[in-house]
Amino acid sequence: MTATLETPAPARPPRPSLPRRVLAVLRNTWRGLTSMRTALMLLFLLALAAIPGALLPQRSLNKQKVDQYIADRPTLGPWMDRLQLFDVFSSAWFTAVYVLLFVSLVGCILPRVLDHYRALRTPPVKAPRNLSRLPRNYSGSDAGTPDEVIERARKELRGWRTAVQPGTRDGEITLSAEKGYIREAGNLVFHLALVGLLLAIAIGKLFGYEGNVVVIADDGPGFCTTSPAVFDSFRAGNVNDGTGLSPMCVRVKNFKADYLPNGQAAMFSSDIQYQSGNDLDSGTWRDTSIQVNHPLRVAGDRVYLQGHGFAPTFTVTFPNGQTRTETIQWKPDDATTFLSSGVLRIDPPGGMYPSEQERRQHQVAIQGLFAPTALLHGSLLTSMYPAMRDPMVAVDIYKGDTGLDTGRAQSLFSLDPEMIKQGRLVKEQRVNLKPGESSMLSDGTKVTFDGAREFVNLQVSHDPAQQWVLISALAMMAGLLVSLLVKRRRIWLRVYPDAQDDGVRRTVVEMGGLARTDQAGWGGEFDRLRERLLTENTGDK
DSSP: OOOOOOOOOOOOOOOOOHHHHHHHHHHHHHHHHTSHHHHHHHHHHHHHHTHHHHHSOOTTTOHHHHHHHHHHOTTHHHHHHHTTTTSGGGSHHHHHHHHHHHHHHHHHHHHHHHHHHHHHHSOOOOOOSOGGGSSEEEEEEESSOHHHHHHHHHHHTTTSEEEEEEOSSTTOEEEEEEEOHHHHHHHHHHHHHHHHHHHHHHHHHHHOEEEEEEEETTTOOOEEOSSGGGSSEEEEOTTOOSOSOOOEEEEEEEEEEEEOTTSOEEEEEEEEEEEETTHHHHTOOEEEEEETTBOEEETTEEEEEEEEEEEEEEEEEOTTSOEEEEEOOOEESOTTTOOEEEEEEEOOOTTSSSSHHHHHTTEEEEEEEEESBEEEETTEEEESOSSOSBOEEEEEEEEEOOSTTSOOOOOSSSOOHHHHHTTSEEEEEEEEEOTTOEEEOTTSOEEEEEEEEEEEEEEEEEOTTHHHHHHHHHHHHHHHHHHHHOOOEEEEEEEEEOOOOSSOOOEEEEEEEEESSOOTTHHHHHHHHHHHHOTTEEEEO
């Protein structure tokens, strides 16, 4: 009869408590998020996420273009809008990647800063036991004593971190020297500046604002930054409601464009006048000039010259002799020849017609094309040069209800086709007019083309962190150059009295060197160091 002994199963370790498991998950998540690999992946993901913002129209830049893009794609467009592809840089998913990258970089850099600080306080590494095994080594003798050799070497190694220690032999002295710690400092400066750049951009997006306004040149009325309503388009920061704008007034004296013979633009410039600060109280206007990429900087704002175009002027003379003159900008359809299109709506003078209904039926609308240098193909108008050498318009003149009194928003550059379709606007004439020429309508109303004036598109931009963006970018460049150009290297000297009994006092010198980073050029530098440090050697072994 045989007895079988069963080995008891090992007891399972107790399962950690729920708080410990949660803490472990959080710790592992933090370690994964703050790894350099994760930071690089997030940086790549941020660049990838910015691609739709560069390829697709953005609502903050051109809302009309976004609306047209969605209208042209009735199925795909709304889904793209739900995914915030037309508001990429303010979308939830882009912000999430941005914040995660910021946290990851901070988590990566701070421990490295502490490690670098500890490394600076740590003495250089002791000399290895066998220097001849190093990639660069030397063995020879010197006529000086060990103390003299070490002291001479220390004087020659200014700028190196050095440490002198006794060796294992009688009379032996070792010297450890390191250089190139600034390489890691440059690397840290680069990454810290990157964090600063991301933070500065985020602050600018939160507290900045940007407004665009069209101003007629030739001493027009200009504008004052009293409220967002003075701008044709205005974008405030995420925590900025548009109030508290920097007070400033600008008016445009003229606009000058330089063109090459083929019509290509060479330079745009404009002479302007502005008021800010105490000038607003004293009524003082200051003269200056702005150009493309050369803005006016005042009161913490920047005024950019972004574009230009033409604003035709029409005078409508009604049957009773009263006149109305309007000048309004038309949209350039061709960036090369500046053939422009637009519309002008004119309301009859008050009291001319007995009823409001009759007055609305006698409104005048002018829609068509403007050519700064006209070229006719039969009766079809086009432009052959962007400068205003021979201006002409080709217009359709309508009478009826233009919709000015409806309170409904209308396009600045085209009439509402529904008004024409319903017969509320009736086309009276289609004519080509040069400056000074007129067209008479059936009821005796005369429409005169008076010429055109140039307008400029100005952008007022406020970014409280712009200077820090520049500082961070310069610091990134400096840190990157230092990290690429500076090399980490170490050298060791071991000196001790020669044991040969030939009546000649000698000191045995052993020297070794090691490049911590790039090996290129280290051999020549090691030889030059040896010649500087051991100038009195008597021969090699």
